[in-house]
Amino acid sequence: MSAEGSSSFNFRREMLALLPSLRAFAVSLCNNRDQADDLLQDAIMKAWAKQSSFTPGTNMKAWLFTIARNEFYSKMRKRGREVQDSEGTFTERLSSHPGQESSLDLQDFKKALNLIPEDQREAIILVGASGFSYEEAAEVAGVAIGTMKSRVSRARNALQEILNVDGASDFGPDGPSASVVAKHFHS
Amino acid sequence: MNDKKSPYEEISVKLKRYYDSVRDEEIPDRFLDLLERLSDAEEQASRSAKNQADIGKKH
Numbered sequence A: 001m002s003a004e005g006s007s008s009f010n011f012r013r014e015m016l017a018l019l020p021s022l023r024a025f026a027v028s029l030c031n032n033r034d035q036a037d038d039l040l041q042d043a044i045m046k047a048w049a050k051q052s053s054f055t056p057g058t059n060m061k062a063w064l065f066t067i068a069r070n071e072f073y074s075k076m077r078k079r080g081r082e083v084q085d086s087e088g089t090f091t092e093r094l095s096s097h098p099g100q101e102s103s104l105d106l107q108d109f110k111k112a113l114n115l116i117p118e119d120q121r122e123a124i125i126l127v128g129a130s131g132f133s134y135e136e137a138a139e140v141a142g143v144a145i146g147t148m149k150s151r152v153s154r155a156r157n158a159l160q161e162i163l164n165v166d167g168a169s170d171f172g173p174d175g176p177s178a179s180v181v182a183k184h185f186h187s
Numbered sequence B: 001m002n003d004k005k006s007p008y009e010e011i012s013v014k015l016k017r018y019y020d021s022v023r024d025e026e027i028p029d030r031f032l033d034l035l036e037r038l039s040d041a042e043e044q045a046s047r048s049a050k051n052q053a054d055i056g057k058k059h
Helices: A011-029 A033-049 A060-079 A087-095 A104-115 A118-128 A134-141 A145-166 A177-185 B007-023 B029-058
Strands: none
Touching: A011 A033, A011 A060, A011 A118, A011 B007, A011 B029, A033 A060, A033 B029, A060 A118, A060 A134, A104 A118, A104 A145, A104 B007, A118 A134, A118 A145, A118 B007, A134 A145, A145 B007
């Protein structure tokens, strides 16, 4: 009996089915589309290379998202922490939305999403959009469930504040959002 | 009950709409190609491994 290839579980087919969600996760998490494309590509290759470590019948979506988020953080670390909290990063974040097909309203939402800390962003995407339970999301992010819950609620508060304060109109780097942003980044 | 959405609800709705709008986009060809290449490479590798094994048997 051959365990490989002939099993009814088709890794490639399952990957294909999950690709739209995985891509939405990458795009939501990253500051811009180029970064998201790079992330998605690396995540696909990583997942493919690690496919023997996946147990068919378990949650493949959570498995894939875990690979993608780990890849996201390792890329971020590689990119260097020297620019992470600097104004240069904000400027880049604020101005990078070319190639997006979403409506203006959604683009504004994405800008706000880019302004909150990555761990909070990740949390609210996993729970609020990707359809994971708090428990699953905690597992994907490798944190305690209480930590996940508090990140989600901080993300909601931060987004609410950013979107209200700015009326989702002008996110100039020197605009009034700077203080709100700074506050969230240092909390 | 009333027409005033809670701010949380509004954030949730926007997030979901944003995420879904990306999810519903067509997957760019480069990613489909990538999966195909990975799959082909794997098939080829297992085929040549099998050939090697067959050759090994003959000798």
